[in-house]
Amino acid sequence: METELLYLNDSYMRECDSVVLKTSEDGIVLNRTIFYPEGGGQPSDTGTIFYNGTTLDVDMVHKRDEIYHHITESIPIYKNSEVKLAIDWKRRYMHMRYHTALHIISGVVNNHYNVKITGNQIYTDKARIDFNLHDSAESVIEEILNDSNNIVKSNIKINIKYIRKEELLDNMIRVKKEILPDLEIYRMIEIENLDIQPDGGTHVKNSSEVGHISMLKRENKGKNNKRIYITLSDK
Numbered sequence: 331m332e333t334e335l336l337y338l339n340d341s342y343m344r345e346c347d348s349v350v351l352k353t354s355e356d357g358i359v360l361n362r363t364i365f366y367p368e369g370g371g372q373p374s375d376t377g378t379i380f381y382n383g384t385t386l387d388v389d390m391v392h393k394r395d396e397i398y399h400h401i402t403e404s405i406p407i408y409k410n411s412e413v414k415l416a417i418d419w420k421r422r423y424m425h426m427r428y429h430t431a432l433h434i435i436s437g438v439v440n441n442h443y444n445v446k447i448t449g450n451q452i453y454t455d456k457a458r459i460d461f462n463l464h465d466s467a468e469s470v471i472e473e474i475l476n477d478s479n480n481i482v483k484s485n486i487k488i489n490i491k492y493i494r495k496e497e498l499l500d501n502m503i504r505v506k507k508e509i510l511p512d513l514e515i516y517r518m519i520e521i522e523n524l525d526i527q528p529d530g531g532t533h534v535k536n537s538s539e540v541g542h543i544s545m546l547k548r549e550n551k552g553k554n555n556k557r558i559y560i561t562l563s564d565k
């Protein structure tokens with residue numbers, strides 16, 4: 331049961347038409363969707379399914395065994411129904427801005443600093459980043475954010491590209507190799523002249539859309555681990 335994931339090629343689609351493939355207590359499966367499912371550190375989209383003069387709130391989209399379930403409170407919809415979808419754009423756009431911000435920071439860190447990012451999570455109003463960083467080097471975080479803000483201001487293009495497995499280089503992989511899925515074709519997010527990595531998330535088209543990155547708070551997570559929260563303000 332395959333759902334065409336429209337957000338993969340166009341993160342800016344806010345509405346689309348779709349057809350119901352299946353309904354069950356797990357949720358509604360559609361032939362195409364603009365809803366991003368929870369995963370990869372990016373939260374699920376929320377929004378609305380319009381059907382026959384009624385509206386259904388989509389609380390989240392959950393991917394299980396490659397099937398995308400749109401979870402709603404009740405399911406007064408049947409197979410083959412034609413529906414219209416709309417995502418909560420304000421929420422999604424924040425996720426796009428935070429996701430791209432994280433890739434910019436990761437590009438800066440990988441290219442210029444002897445530091446590792448060990449985890450991250452996007453929220454609607456902030457993002458969390460874990461650095462493998464010794465106490466004495468803590469001022470490095472401020473430098474990294476400074477450099478990242480310079481990239482944001484430079485109007486750098488962010489591109490979606492597809493490459494074959496053979497073209498995937500070790501230095502493009504940001505996760506432990508074992509958890510990278512084995513695919514023939516990888517969708518890549520490229521920040522021109524800074525970073526390219528396999529990614530299934532939604533991103534802005536231009537770095538300037540990210541807005542100013544500032545540190546919200548920092549926490550110590552053990553001797554060699556620092557956790558910071560960043561927040562974005564409008565450009």
Ligand SMILES: [Zn+2]
Nearest residue numbers: 429433529531
């Ligand atoms: Zn990502």
